[in-house]
Amino acid sequence: MELPDGADGSAGVAYSDGALVPISQATISVLDWGFSHSDVTYDVVHVWKGAFFRLDDHLDRFERSCANLRLDPGLSRDGIRDVLFACVRASGLRDAYVEMLCTRGVPPPGSRDPRHVQNRFMAYAIPFVWVLDLARQDRGARLHLADVPRISAGSVDPTVKNFHWGDMTRALFQALDLGADTTVLVDADGYVTEGPGFNVFAVSDGAIVTPDTGVLEGVTRASVRELCEEAGIPFTMGKLHPQALLSADEVFLSSTAGGIMPVSYINNRVLGVGRPGPVATQLRARYWQRHEEGWHATPVDYGDA
Ligand code: PLP
Numbered sequence: 001m002e003l004p005d006g007a008d009g010s011a012g013v014a015y016s017d018g019a020l021v022p023i024s025q026a027t028i029s030v031l032d033w034g035f036s037h038s039d040v041t042y043d044v045v046h047v048w049k050g051a052f053f054r055l056d057d058h059l060d061r062f063e064r065s066c067a068n069l070r071l072d073p074g075l076s077r078d079g080i081r082d083v084l085f086a087c088v089r090a091s092g093l094r095d096a097y098v099e100m101l102c103t104r105g106v107p108p109p110g111s112r113d114p115r116h117v118q119n120r121f122m123a124y125a126i127p128f129v130w131v132l133d134l135a136r137q138d139r140g141a142r143l144h145l146a147d148v149p150r151i152s153a154g155s156v157d158p159t160v161k162n163f164h165w166g167d168m169t170r171a172l173f174q175a176l177d178l179g180a181d182t183t184v185l186v187d188a189d190g191y192v193t194e195g196p197g198f199n200v201f202a203v204s205d206g207a208i209v210t211p212d213t214g215v216l217e218g219v220t221r222a223s224v225r226e227l228c229e230e231a232g233i234p235f236t237m238g239k240l241h242p243q244a245l246l247s248a249d250e251v252f253l254s255s256t257a258g259g260i261m262p263v264s265y266i267n268n269r270v271l272g273v274g275r276p277g278p279v280a281t282q283l284r285a286r287y288w289q290r291h292e293e294g295w296h297a298t299p300v301d302y303g304d305a
Contacts, residue, residue, distance in 0.1 A: 001086040012126035013091040015083045020090050023124055032120065034103025038163040039114070041065035042101035045084070045219075046128060046256050050094045051297035053256075055081070057219045058100075065160045066102050070114070073102040073121035080121070087125040088300050095128040097257060131197040131258045136181050137284070140264025140276045143195075143251065144180035145242055146171035150193045153214045158193070161216055168196040180265075182253075184245075187214045192240040198255040202240060202248035203279045209244070212237035220254035223296075227286050233279065250277030252284070260284040 003009050003020050012023030034040035043065065045058035059077055066073055073080060080100060088096055100123040107117045132141050148171040156164045167185060175183035184195040192211055194200055199218040201210045208228060210221060228235035245251060251263040251271055260283045262276030271277070276284070291297070 001083070001090075003090045009091040010093075012093070012124055013087045014122065014124035015087055016122050020086060023126055026122065026124060028103065028120075028122070029106050031106045032103050033105065033107065033114075033117065034101070034120070034163075037104065039069075039104035040101055040163055041069050041071060042099055042161055042163070044097060044099050044161075044256050047088050047093065047096040047098055047125070047300060048128075048291050048297075050302065051294070051299040052084070052088075052098070053291065054219050054223070054296045055084075055298045057222065057296075058256075061161065061217070061219065062100055062102075065162075068157065068160045071102045071104065072119050073100075074119065075121055080123070083121075083123050084125070085300060087123055089302055091125045092302065093125055093127055096125045097127070097129040098125045099123060129257045131255050132181060132253070132261050137258070137261045138276070140262045140271075140274070140280075141182060141253065142180040142265040143253075143263045143267075144171075144175035144178055144183045145192075145245070145267055146174055146183045146185045148174065148185060150185040150187050150214060152188060158215055159217050165196065172196050180267075186242060190242065192242055192245055195253065197257055198253040198261070200240070200245070201252050201254065202245050203250035203252070203277065204244065204248050206279070207234035207236070208279070209236050209238055209240055211240045218254055218256075220256055220259065223287060224254050224260060224283060227283050227290070231282065231286070233283075250280050252276075252280035260287045 001020055007022050014023050014026030016026045043058045043062040046053050103120045105117045105120045148167050151167050171183040171185050184200050185193050187193050194215040199221045201208050225235050253261040262280035264274050
């Protein structure tokens with residue numbers, strides 16, 4: 001699978017309708033329920049210095065998400081894997097944000113029955129995306145604890161990666177209007193959940209707690225857990241009350257699109273000394289160092305590109 005002769009893939013390459021195209025030419029019908037009903041699931045894996053990171057974990061989660069929503073990508077796991085490699089190879093990108101998605105598709109004219117819709121698989125590779133840029137990570141992000149409740153897990157299962165971002169976008173506007181960098185939402189019972197594109201962790205007395213329910217089971221969260229095991233740092237998943245977040249020694253965020261990202265302010269309250277704390281700093285450095293060492297890496301063969 002290759003781009004048409006002469007096509008430029010440096011801004012990104014997509015797989016659409018069985019072929020590779022420059023990202024600017026990847027389109028979706030306005031009639032696709034993925035667009036009009038958020039009837040879609042997706043996953044994002046990154047490529048760092050020419051290698052996929054934890055690719056099988058992302059493929060596992062994508063398969064679970066598709067099964068949960070009764071979506072059929074129409075490709076085997078190996079077929080999906082081949083498409084992802086083809087997108088990255090054709091783009092030539094060494095650091096990339098790679099997304100696979102499956103939409104419900106376009107229903108037959110007049111039909112409202114999801115069983116009769118041909119599902120649609122797409123994928124793309126674009127330059128690496130940071131949910132928080134490096135300058136913000138270096139100084140520690142300013143986090144706002146939103147008063148917008150997270151969409152109920154009983155309505156939209158947050159363990160299935162989804163496009164129901166109405167709550168997140170509302171909360172993000174609130175945060176940005178107040179001068180914060182990003183936001184974290186609580187559930188209807190008032191417990192901390194997650195933010196737009198990341199899981200949240202509190203460090204108190206050297207031990208880490210992250211919410212166990214009401215959140216996406218982040219692949220980066222699994223990396224945090226493994227790094228904690230290696231470093232002998234106690235790590236638990238459980239309920240996280242906003243007060244525990246506000247009074248934590250340190251807070252950090254985790255995402256495929258950015259890694260392990262320290263927080264230094266919450267709602268204008270200084271955490272620690274208002275700089276990234278020692279635990280977050282250590283885990284962040286270790287996370288990228290382990291990438292250099294080939295941890296969970298699957299190299300891409302770029303041929304001559
Ligand atoms: N929570 C939400 C809502 C997300 O969208 C994401 C990632 O995009 C995460 C958490 C972090 O998951 P991962 O570490 O697998 O990227």
